[in-house]
Amino acid sequence: MPELGTPPAIGREPAPPLAPVPPRRDGLPLWFTGLGPLVLLAALVLAFLRFGPVGVFRAVFPPVEELTVERIRLPAPGVMEVSVVNGGPEAVTIAQVMVDDANWVHSVDGSRRVERLERRTVRIPYPWVEGEPHTVTVVTNTGLTFSADVAVATQSPPVDARYLGTFALLGIYAGVIPVFIGLLWLPFVRSVDRKWIDFFLSLTLGLLVFLGVDALEEALETSASVAGAYQGTALVVLGLLGTPLVIGAIGEWRARVKGARSPLWVAALIAFGIGLHNLGEGLAIGTSYATGEIALGTFLVVGFLLHNTTEGLGIVTPLAGERPRLPTLVILGAVAGLPTVAGAWIGGFTYSPVWTTIFFAVGAGAIAVVVFELWKLFARRTPAGLLAPLNAAGVLAGMLIMYATGLLVTA
Amino acid sequence: MTNRKLSRRDALRAGALGTVGLAAGAGGLSLPALGQGPAAQDTTRGSHHDMMTVGQLAPGSFDPTGFLARFDAGEVSRLSSGQVLREYELVAEDREIEVAPGVFYPAWTYNGQVPGPTIRCTEGDRLRIRFTNKGRHAHSIHFHGIHPANMDGAFEPVHPGRSFVYEFDAEPFGLHLYHCHTVPIKRHIHKGLYGAFIVDPREGRPPANEMVMVMNAFDTNFDNENEVYAVNTVAFHYQKHPIRIRRHELNRVYLVNVTEFDLLNSFHIHGNLYRLYRTGTDLQRFEYTDMVALAQGERAILEFTYKHTGPFMFHAHQSEFAELGWTGVFLVQEALHA
Numbered sequence: 001m002p003e004l005g006t007p008p009a010i011g012r013e014p015a016p017p018l019a020p021v022p023p024r025r026d027g028l029p030l031w032f033t034g035l036g037p038l039v040l041l042a043a044l045v046l047a048f049l050r051f052g053p054v055g056v057f058r059a060v061f062p063p064v065e066e067l068t069v070e071r072i073r074l075p076a077p078g079v080m081e082v083s084v085v086n087g088g089p090e091a092v093t094i095a096q097v098m099v100d101d102a103n104w105v106h107s108v109d110g111s112r113r114v115e116r117l118e119r120r121t122v123r124i125p126y127p128w129v130e131g132e133p134h135t136v137t138v139v140t141n142t143g144l145t146f147s148a149d150v151a152v153a154t155q156s157p158p159v160d161a162r163y164l165g166t167f168a169l170l171g172i173y174a175g176v177i178p179v180f181i182g183l184l185w186l187p188f189v190r191s192v193d194r195k196w197i198d199f200f201l202s203l204t205l206g207l208l209v210f211l212g213v214d215a216l217e218e219a220l221e222t223s224a225s226v227a228g229a230y231q232g233t234a235l236v237v238l239g240l241l242g243t244p245l246v247i248g249a250i251g252e253w254r255a256r257v258k259g260a261r262s263p264l265w266v267a268a269l270i271a272f273g274i275g276l277h278n279l280g281e282g283l284a285i286g287t288s289y290a291t292g293e294i295a296l297g298t299f300l301v302v303g304f305l306l307h308n309t310t311e312g313l314g315i316v317t318p319l320a321g322e323r324p325r326l327p328t329l330v331i332l333g334a335v336a337g338l339p340t341v342a343g344a345w346i347g348g349f350t351y352s353p354v355w356t357t358i359f360f361a362v363g364a365g366a367i368a369v370v371v372f373e374l375w376k377l378f379a380r381r382t383p384a385g386l387l388a389p390l391n392a393a394g395v396l397a398g399m400l401i402m403y404a405t406g407l408l409v410t411a
Numbered sequence: 412m413t414n415r416k417l418s419r420r421d422a423l424r425a426g427a428l429g430t431v432g433l434a435a436g437a438g439g440l441s442l443p444a445l446g447q448g449p450a451a452q453d454t455t456r457g458s459h460h461d462m463m464t465v466g467q468l469a470p471g472s473f474d475p476t477g478f479l480a481r482f483d484a485g486e487v488s489r490l491s492s493g494q495v496l497r498e499y500e501l502v503a504e505d506r507e508i509e510v511a512p513g514v515f516y517p518a519w520t521y522n523g524q525v526p527g528p529t530i531r532c533t534e535g536d537r538l539r540i541r542f543t544n545k546g547r548h549a550h551s552i553h554f555h556g557i558h559p560a561n562m563d564g565a566f567e568p569v570h571p572g573r574s575f576v577y578e579f580d581a582e583p584f585g586l587h588l589y590h591c592h593t594v595p596i597k598r599h600i601h602k603g604l605y606g607a608f609i610v611d612p613r614e615g616r617p618p619a620n621e622m623v624m625v626m627n628a629f630d631t632n633f634d635n636e637n638e639v640y641a642v643n644t645v646a647f648h649y650q651k652h653p654i655r656i657r658r659h660e661l662n663r664v665y666l667v668n669v670t671e672f673d674l675l676n677s678f679h680i681h682g683n684l685y686r687l688y689r690t691g692t693d694l695q696r697f698e699y700t701d702m703v704a705l706a707q708g709e710r711a712i713l714e715f716t717y718k719h720t721g722p723f724m725f726h727a728h729q730s731e732f733a734e735l736g737w738t739g740v741f742l743v744q745e746a747l748h749a
Contacts, residue, residue, distance in 0.1 A: 050568050051539060095513030096511055096514055102735065103511070103646065104463070105460070105461050105463050108721070125461055139511075141514060141515055143515065143631025145631070203429065351468060
C-alpha cells in the first residue's frame with residue numbers, strides 16, 4: 001500500500017522567550033490611554049456633522065444618486081417586478097418609471113424615498129412581449145435615470161414547494177451523484193503505484209486551478225453589478241485573501257493540537273472549496289431560473305455531470321493512503337455537492353449580486369489554499385515536485401480535462 | 412438582466428434546465444407545470460390609463476392649463492407719432508421646475524416659468540422689452556421677426572445682474588418665438604429659455620378659442636437625449652386634465668416647436684383635421700391636414716372645429732414622444748345654446 005500524506009516534520013524551534021518587560025506607568029490609567037483617542041474621534045465627527053462644512057458641500061454639489069436594479073422578474077403576463085437597492089451615499093426618491101421609453105403606471109412597496117442601502121420592489125403592469133428584450137428605467141426626483149435590461153422576456157417560474165423539490169433533485173443529480181461517482185475511484189487510486197497517485201494528485205491540482213480561476217472570474221464579473229456602497233471589488237479581495245487566512249489559521253491550530261495535517265484535512269479542504277464554488281454556481285442557476293433566463297439544453301447536462309465527476313476524483317485522491325469510513329465519504333460528497341442545491345434555493349428566492357460575489361470569492365480563496373497545500377505536499381513527496389515529468393503531465397491533463405468538458409458546456 | 416458574453420456560468424445555467432428536466436422526469440414533476448404562473452390575464456390590456464406618469468404636481472407648480480390662453484399684451488401707451496408702444500418686462504432666473512410629477516429639473520427661465528410668457532402684439536406696434544438677467548449665466552433674448560441687427564440678441568450676451576432693452580417694430584404678423592441665443596445655445600434652449608411671440612395682423616383673426624402650445628422636452632439626466640416630452644412642459648398634463656372645448660366652436664392653436672436634440676416634433680389630432688397656416692404669415696393659404704411635422708424653431712397656426720362630442724386625443728405622432736409625455740385630450744362638449 002503506497003503511503004501518502006506522511007506527516008511533515010513541523011517540529012519548529014521555539015523562539016527564545018522574550019524577557020518580560022514591566023509595563024510603563026505614566027500615571028495615566030490604561031483605559032484612558034486606550035479609549036482617549038476614540039473619544040476624541042467621536043467628538044470630532046460630532047463637531048463636523050454639527051458645525052463642519054457638510055452644509056456647504058450639500059449646497060454646492062448636486063446630490064450623488066445611485067440606484068441599482070438587482071433583478072427584474074416577470075411573474076405573470078402583463079406584470080413586471082423590479083428590485084432596486086440604493087447603494088449611493090444619499091437617499092433617492094423614485095419619481096417615475098419608464099418601460100421601453102414610455103412612462104408607465106406602477107406601485108412601490110413602501111416609501112418612494114429609498115434611504116441608503118434600503119431596497120424596494122416596483123411593480124409595473126406592463127404588457128411585456130414573450131421572447132423580446134425590454135428596458136426598465138427608474139427616474140428619480142432629480143431627473144436622473146437608472147436602467148436595466150430584460151435580455152429575453154420569459155415568464156419567471158413561481159418559486160414554491162415544487163421549485164424547491166425540483167432543485168433538490170437537480171442538485172442531487174447534477175451535483176451530488178457525480179461527486180459520489182468520482183469518489184468511487186477510491187479503491188482504484190488506492191491500488192495503483194505511488195507515481196500514479198502522484199499523477200492523479202497533480203491532475204487534481206490542474207482541475208482545481210481551472211475551477212479557482214473560473215470562480216475568480218465569476219466573482220469579478222458579478223462584482224461589477226454590485227451596488228456601489230457594497231464595494232464589489234473589495235468584496236472579492238476580502239473573500240479571496242480572507243479565506244486562506246482563516247483556513248490557514250485553522251490548519252495551523254489543528255497541526256498544533258493533532259500534531260499533523262492529515263490527508264483527510266486536505267480532502268476536506270478540497271471538498272469545502274469545491275462546495276463553495278458549487279454554491280456560487282447554484283446561486284447563478286437559481287437566479288437564472290427564477291428570472292426566466294434559463295434555456296433548454298440536454299446536451300449541456302452531460303458537460304455539467306462530467307465537471308462534477310472530476311470534482312469527486314479530486315476529493316478522493318488525497319485519501320489514497322487512507323481507509324476512510326463510508327460516513328466520512330458521504331459527508332465529503334455532501335459538502336462538495338449539496339451547496340448547489342442550497343445556492344439554487346437562495347438564488348430562486350432572493351438573488352443578490354453581493355452574496356454571489358462573496359460565495360465565488362470565498363470559493364476561489366478556498367481553492368487557492370488547496371492548490372497551495374497540494375503544492376507543498378509535492379515538494380515533500382518527490383525531489384522534483386510538480387515538475388517531475390509525470391506530475392507536470394498530470395497538472396496539464398487536469399486543466400485540459402476541465403477545458404474539454406468546458407467546451408462541452410459552452411457548445 | 413444584462414447583456415454580456417456567454418460565459419461558462421451561462422452555459423451551466425442552460426445545462427441546469429436540462430438537468431431539471433432530467434430530475435423532473437425522475438421525480439414525477441413536469442417541467443411545463445413549473446413554467447405556469449398565475450393564469451394569463453392581461454397581456455392584451457393596453458389602456459392609455461397605464462401609459463402614464465403617476466401622482467400629481469406639487470401644489471403651486473406651473474399650471475399648463477392656465478398657460479394655454481395667458482397672453483402678455485405688455486404695458487400699452489402711444490408714442491408721440493401715434494404708434495402703439497408695448498412695454499414688457501422679462502427676467503431670466505434659475506428655478507427648479509416640475510416637468511412630471513415628482514421629477515424636478517434645474518431650469519433657466521424667463522419670469523420663472525417654462526415656456527416664458529407668451530408675448531402678444533399687433534403688427535406695426537413698437538415693442539420695448541426690458542430684459543434683466545438674474546441668473547448665474549449670461550443670457551439674451553433673440554426674437555424671430557424683422558428687426559435691426561443690434562436688437563437681435565445674438566451678439567450681445569447680457570451678463571448676470573445686467574439689463575438690456577430690446578426695442579423694435581413688430582413685423583411681420585404671424586406666429587414667432589423668442590429664445591436665448593447665448594452659447595452654448597443648445598443648453599440655453601433646452602434649459603428652458605424660450606417662449607411664443609404672436610404678432611396679430613392689423614385686421615385681426617376671426618374670434619376663436621385660442622390656445623398656445625409650445626412643444627418642448629427635457630433632458631433630465633443631461634445625456635443629450637430627452638426623458639420628458641410635453642406641450643407646455645408637464646408630461647401628460649392635458650391627458651390628466653383634458654382641455655374642454657365646445658362643439659362647432661372655432662379653435663385656434665398657436666403651435667411652436669422648441670424641442671431640443673430631436674430633429675422633428677409633430678402635432679396630430681384625432682377625429683378631425685385642421686387648417687394649417689404655416690408660421691401664420693398668410694391669412695389665405697392653408698393646408699387641410701391632421702398631421703404636421705415641425706423642425707426646431709418652426710411654428711404654425713392650426714384652426715379647427717369639432718363636429719362630434721367626446722374625448723379626442725392630440726399628440727406627437729412620434730410614438731416615443733407621445734409615450735414619454737407628449738399626449739393630451741380635447742374633451743369636446745355640447746355647444747352652449749344662446
